[in-house]
Amino acid sequence: MSAPRTVYDASALPEVVYGSKSLAFWGTLGFMVVEGTTLAILASSYVFLWSNFDRWPPAGTSPPSLLVPTISMLFLLASNLPARQLAKAARAKDLRACKRWLVACTLCSAGWIVLRLLEFRSLNTRWDDNAYGSAVWALAFAHFTLLAVEMAETLLFTLVFLTGHAEEKHFPDIVDDVVYWVFVTVVWVPCWFLLFVLPRLI
Amino acid sequence: MKREAEVPRSALHADPAEDARDLRRLERTWSPERGLWGWLTSVDHKSIARRYVATALVSFVLAGINALVMRVQLARPESHVLGPDAYNQYFTTHGTAMMFLFAVPIMEAVGIYFVPLMVGTRNVAFPRLNALGYWTFLVATIFLWASFYANVGPDAGWTAYVPLSGPQFSPGKRVDTWAQMITFTEVSALIGAVEIITTAFKQRAPGMSLNRIPLFVWAEVVTAFMILFAMSTIATASMMLAMDRLIGTHFFNPAEGGDALLWQHLFWFFGHPEVYIIFIPATGMVSAMLPAFTRRPVFGYTAIVLSLIGTGFIGFGLWVHHMFATAVPWLGSSFFTASSVMIAVPSGIQVLCWIATVWDGRPRLATPMLFILGFLVLFVIGGLTGVMIASVPFDLQMHDTFFVVAHFHYVLIGGAVFPLFGAFYYWFPKVTGRMLGERLGKWNFWLFFAGMNVTFFPMHFLGLLGMPRRVYTYSPDLGWGPLNMTATVGAFVIALSVLVFFANVARSLARGAPAGDDPWGADSLEWATASPPPPYNFRYPPVVQGRAALWSRTPDAPVVTGLRTDKPEILMTTLLDAEPESRHVHPQPTIWPLVTAIGLSVLLLSLIYTPWGLIWGAAAVSIGLIGWGWPDHHRGARLEERG
Ligand code: HEM
Numbered sequence: 027m028s029a030p031r032t033v034y035d036a037s038a039l040p041e042v043v044y045g046s047k048s049l050a051f052w053g054t055l056g057f058m059v060v061e062g063t064t065l066a067i068l069a070s071s072y073v074f075l076w077s078n079f080d081r082w083p084p085a086g087t088s089p090p091s092l093l094v095p096t097i098s099m100l101f102l103l104a105s106n107l108p109a110r111q112l113a114k115a116a117r118a119k120d121l122r123a124c125k126r127w128l129v130a131c132t133l134c135s136a137g138w139i140v141l142r143l144l145e146f147r148s149l150n151t152r153w154d155d156n157a158y159g160s161a162v163w164a165l166a167f168a169h170f171t172l173l174a175v176e177m178a179e180t181l182l183f184t185l186v187f188l189t190g191h192a193e194e195k196h197f198p199d200i201v202d203d204v205v206y207w208v209f210v211t212v213v214w215v216p217c218w219f220l221l222f223v224l225p226r227l228i
Numbered sequence: 229m230k231r232e233a234e235v236p237r238s239a240l241h242a243d244p245a246e247d248a249r250d251l252r253r254l255e256r257t258w259s260p261e262r263g264l265w266g267w268l269t270s271v272d273h274k275s276i277a278r279r280y281v282a283t284a285l286v287s288f289v290l291a292g293i294n295a296l297v298m299r300v301q302l303a304r305p306e307s308h309v310l311g312p313d314a315y316n317q318y319f320t321t322h323g324t325a326m327m328f329l330f331a332v333p334i335m336e337a338v339g340i341y342f343v344p345l346m347v348g349t350r351n352v353a354f355p356r357l358n359a360l361g362y363w364t365f366l367v368a369t370i371f372l373w374a375s376f377y378a379n380v381g382p383d384a385g386w387t388a389y390v391p392l393s394g395p396q397f398s399p400g401k402r403v404d405t406w407a408q409m410i411t412f413t414e415v416s417a418l419i420g421a422v423e424i425i426t427t428a429f430k431q432r433a434p435g436m437s438l439n440r441i442p443l444f445v446w447a448e449v450v451t452a453f454m455i456l457f458a459m460s461t462i463a464t465a466s467m468m469l470a471m472d473r474l475i476g477t478h479f480f481n482p483a484e485g486g487d488a489l490l491w492q493h494l495f496w497f498f499g500h501p502e503v504y505i506i507f508i509p510a511t512g513m514v515s516a517m518l519p520a521f522t523r524r525p526v527f528g529y530t531a532i533v534l535s536l537i538g539t540g541f542i543g544f545g546l547w548v549h550h551m552f553a554t555a556v557p558w559l560g561s562s563f564f565t566a567s568s569v570m571i572a573v574p575s576g577i578q579v580l581c582w583i584a585t586v587w588d589g590r591p592r593l594a595t596p597m598l599f600i601l602g603f604l605v606l607f608v609i610g611g612l613t614g615v616m617i618a619s620v621p622f623d624l625q626m627h628d629t630f631f632v633v634a635h636f637h638y639v640l641i642g643g644a645v646f647p648l649f650g651a652f653y654y655w656f657p658k659v660t661g662r663m664l665g666e667r668l669g670k671w672n673f674w675l676f677f678a679g680m681n682v683t684f685f686p687m688h689f690l691g692l693l694g695m696p697r698r699v700y701t702y703s704p705d706l707g708w709g710p711l712n713m714t715a716t717v718g719a720f721v722i723a724l725s726v727l728v729f730f731a732n733v734a735r736s737l738a739r740g741a742p743a744g745d746d747p748w749g750a751d752s753l754e755w756a757t758a759s760p761p762p763p764y765n766f767r768y769p770p771v772v773q774g775r776a777a778l779w780s781r782t783p784d785a786p787v788v789t790g791l792r793t794d795k796p797e798i799l800m801t802t803l804l805d806a807e808p809e810s811r812h813v814h815p816q817p818t819i820w821p822l823v824t825a826i827g828l829s830v831l832l833l834s835l836i837y838t839p840w841g842l843i844w845g846a847a848a849v850s851i852g853l854i855g856w857g858w859p860d861h862h863r864g865a866r867l868e869e870r871g
Contacts, residue, residue: 030240030785033771034434034808036799037237038800043810049426049800051355056422063460067494071468071479076488084485108578115290121867124279153477157485164468182857190868191859195813 042194044117050202058209065213068168069220070163071169082152082225083158086164090149090162090224098141099218102211109207116200118223123190124200128184131207142170146182172210179203236793238768251767253793258350258763260817273344274762276362277658280337285327285368290373292726294322296719303716305704305763315700317402318385321376322388322623324377324406329369330415336420336455339448340612341659343381343424345754345761346442348433348770348777350798351814353426354419356821356856361419363825365519368412371833377404382406385698387499388469390480390491393654394865395473404836412834414463421452421459431798432806433447433753435772442752442777446533447512450540454508457544463493463860467486475839497544504543505642508536510647511578514600517654518528518582520748521597523587525776528581536572536689542571543799572615577672579604594748595669602677605641610635613688630699631691637684649676649729654732657747661759662740668732673835682718686711769799772806815859824852 045051076082108130115123117195153163183200186192188198238254241247260270268277298318301309308316344352345489352358375381383402384393393403428441443447471477478484515526526532583606591597602699613635617623630649649672654841656664690711695702702708746755756778757766768787774780788808791797796814801807831845 030768030787032491032768032789033786034788036769036788036808036811039790039799039811041813043800046803047800047809049430049812052426052430053354053422056418056425057458059405060418060460064455064464067461071494071811075301075479075485075487076762078485078487094481110284119258125584139812147760153471154475155484157478157481157487160486161384164471164477164479176851179857186857186859192867193404193859196859 042198044198044201048198048202049129050199051205053099053155054202054206058112058206062209064168065165068165069217071076072165074163075157082228085154087155087158090150090151092226094141094148095145095218095222098145099137101141101216102138102214105131105138106211108134109204111200114202116197116204119194120198121187123185124192124197125187125207127143128180128187128200129134132184133175134172135180138173139170139177142166142173162221164204169210169214169217172213175209176203176207176210179206190200232591234852235714238791239790240768240787241544242787250793253762254767255762257794260763265819266817268822269819271351271359271815271817271821273340273352273358274459274659274761274763276342276358277337279362280333280365283366284330284337287369287373288334291322291325292317292723296408296723298322299716299719300702301559302702303713305706305709307559307701309335310700312700313383314570316698317379319378319383319698320383320406321372322380323349323380324409325372326640327386327506328410328501329365329372331640331708332417332455332502333413333420334648335451335506335644336417336424336448336468337646338513338655339424339444339451339509340420342655342754343427343445343448344431345658345757345765346752347428347431347436347801348753348756348766348772349427349431349514349798350765350769352423353422353431356815356818357419358423359818359821360824361416361423362417363822364412364828365416367825367829368409370413370415372405372409379599380666381501382403382409388466388491388493390469390472390488390497391482393469393823394480395476398473399419399838404470404473404636405518407473408836409800409830410466411463412471412828413830414459414466417455417459418463420456424452428798428801430469432801433770433772433777434799434801434806434808436801436806438804439530440772440775440777441537443515443529443532444509444752446511447508447515447536449742450536451505451508454473454540454543456504458498458501458505461494462502463500464569465494470835474835482515496859498662501543503636503639504539504727506644508539510603510644513538513651513654514582514603517596517600517650518585518589519776520654520750521592521594522585523592523749524585524589525579525751525779527588528577531577532581535577538574539571542574571827572585579608584707587806593726594653595664595666596650596654596675598670599653602673603642605648606646606680608676610638610642614639625689628696629691630687630695633697634684634687634691637687641680641684649673652729654748654861655754656736657743657761658754658761660737660740662736662741663743663747664736664740665732668728668735672728672732673724675721675728679721679725682721683715683846684718687712690715720742720815751779754780764796797856818856818860820856824849828853 108127112124112127112131117125149162149166151162153158153160180203182194183203186196236253238250241250252412252774260266260272260275268773297310298315301307312749341359344350372620380400382388382405384398384406388406391397428445432441468477468479472479472481478486480486480488482488487592518526531749613631617626617632617635653664653669664763685869690708694709695708743759745757745759752771753772756770768789770777771786771788773782773786791799791811796816797811798814799808799810800810802809827845827848829839835842
């Protein structure tokens with residue numbers, strides 16, 4: 027074998043890339059598949075158990091209230107507005123705007139958590155009442171953990187940025203964080219429909 | 229900040245002194261730290277994969293010892309080696325460990341070692357996450373075996389069917405052990421899957437377009453996708469089971485509107501793909517080895533890739549066939565019978581392609597090749613009995629008998645363990661730099677092959693005679709004694725062959741023949757670097773010119789230069805055509821994955837005893853994640869410093 031030959035010089039390639047070009051994007055996507063599957067399995071179990079009952083919620087269990095869960099769901103959707111601004115700021119590599127929108131997003135995510143805690147109270151059942159209660163709680167709680175994780179991640183970014191530890195590589199990471207943000211907020215819409223609307227329709 | 233011109237980058241040097249300095253810098257950048265600390269903080273895919281393999285082999289041996297003890301118990305009617313309670317723990321722990329702690333993780337671990345090498349990159353996509361995956365797996369392994377030896381081993385079967393596994397019929401903590409262990413191993417399996425997919429999608433060497441990806445890498449990618457769906461399902465299901473037991477939910481409790489069949493659906497929605505999660509990487513190994521031993525590329529590359537993907541899809545359509553003995557609607561049963569038979573088609577295509585490869589090539593009967601041939605024979609037997617029990621009337625007769633035990637051991641051992649052992653012989657030289665002995669290898673193979681058939685073939689007849697599985701003994705007048713004795717003798721022959729294997733490994737590590745870079749004259753990129761590979765895998769990222777990367781390489785071996793040598797930098801390429809796209813700096817060695825894994829253990833283990841474990845555990849995990857997420861700056865990286 028003769029000496030190797032350079033056919034490609036990588037030195038001019040960029041170090042910071044966004045979206046599907048970045049590794050973190052693929053990691054985020056993978057975990058979205060995992061968590062989406064988990065929610066789908068819990069939702070299917072809810073439907074499967076439903077078929078064992080004549081009435082759903084079963085006789086003796088009052089249906090969940092609609093008001094708080096709907097407010098909470100709408101708030102989740104609305105929180106995508108600041109998240110979009112955050113993604114824009116990160117793409118523009120605008121440090122100041124990033125700091126501002128990170129704080130806004132952290133506050134929003136804290137709002138999610140508070141609303142969800144109220145929402146648990148308006149389920150009007152306990153997880154150990156019957157299979158209905160178990161299924162409702164499982165779905166709501168599983169999604170709650172995703173909200174908590176997203177809040178923690180956003181909070182961490184906020185602290186990193188506010189304390190002056192931000193690096194250029196964090197900009198694409200923030201864009202990926204917003205992808206996950208959209209996922210956790212939007213994925214709740216079908217769950218909300220399943221838990222709070224569908225039983226009233228059928 | 230360094231000025232651009234001062235940044236050290238890899239280049240081809242004419243001057244040897246400059247070349248050596250360059251190489252030293254690359255080595256310093258990629259080498260792990262020294263000593264115990266270095267071991268605990270390593271994020272190198274090779275050292276993590278080696279640990280995975282070693283840990284999984286420990287479970288293989290321990291679960292094998294369980295099997296031997298069970299075989300001694302069953303060798304004669306009415307013996308008293310094990311009582312019914314112990315027998316339950318023995319077979320449950322054997323099955324659980326073989327599936328969750330040996331077969332699935334070891335197949336993924338081989339992928340974690342070789343996928344980066346085969347695609348020509350320097351590490352997996354998320355090295356720290358990879359370390360976390362290993363540590364959680366280690367905790368799961370220690371946890372299961374410690375529970376077993378402390379007499380709190382799981383005892384409701386590896387399928388943990390409710391209501392048997394529910395709070396009413398399994399008080400105590402044995403089933404909780406099972407459920408938490410499942411959650412742990414699935415965390416690590418899911419992490420491995422994300423690693424493999426991302427590495428294969430974004431880090432391939434320039435020139436390795438989709439239609440040039442090695443078949444083994446394809447197999448690992450298809451498996452990883454199956455893992456994403458199947459393992460999320462079982463982790464969720466085991467969590468539901470744990471909650472039924474711990475906080476009084478009623479998912480599976482019919483008295484409160486729960487449903488035992490729900491468990492079976494969830495379990496087999498995972499459980500059937502599970503068999504393919506074990507089998508598909510094994511077929512990838514076969515396809516990786518064949519070219520070296522037949523001196524030609526594998527016949528029908530495209531057909532094999534398509535049938536791998538096909539198997540991945542059909543595998544999920546099959547779950548109900550494990551439940552023919554339940555009241556699944558008849559039409560449903562027919563559908564699932566059809567798809568059970570259908571899955572034989574893609575597997576059949578692969579077998580035909582391999583046979584054509586051997587036929588047309590110049591086969592060389594080295595040990596790996598023997599294991600491949602053994603695999604073909606055993607797998608065809610296992611496949612045939614599989615198609616038999618895919619038919620509902622036959623299944624109803626054979627359900628829960630030793631016929632089923634015989635069938636799945638043929639499939640699992642023949643279809644997965646044989647290719648795996650072949651792969652050990654094939655890749656051991658790459659991993660250690662030394663060849664395994666051929667003579668002991670032949671003994672290893674023939675004892676395994678003979679022992680396998682002596683053990684499991686008679687079990688078909690035991691099944692036909694009506695011997696049920698999972699029963700600790702039988703009465704003498706049933707006449708099952710001689711066949712059982714035969715099976716037990718066979719099990720010891722298998723044990724002997726495994727001993728021969730470990731003796732071979734020990735001998736080679738001490739004084740095996742040096743392997744050199746490419747002892748088999750093989751065709752894929754892992755053979756283009758030293759054995760064992762240096763921490764950075766390739767001095768220069770290679771450029772691929774054809775499907776058989778090494779056989780099609782022109783003599784001047786084209787490479788990529790210009791990556792930094794003072795930071796662990798890797799080359800990223802486009803998804804379809806693997807065109808160079810960007811450079812990515814990899815993380816340095818770190819302790820935080822281990823800390824996070826310890827936090828996770830606190831979470832999952834304390835949950836067995838109290839729901840408050842959730843709070844303590846979440847706090848413990850957070851500590852790990854904060855340390856992990858906090859940036860650990862390369863000099864000059866902070867934006868505010870730069871102004
Ligand atoms: C190496 C020699 C092996 C021997 C002698 C052996 C023997 C046995 C025996 C005696 C049983 C219990 C049968 C019963 O009473 O129901 C069993 C069950 C089982 N084995 Fe193996 N086995 C071996 C290897 C393996 C391997 C490599 C795997 C998987 C990769 C495996 C997976 C299982 C499973 C899943 C069960 C069912 C456990 C249950 O019923 O819950 N075995 N095996």
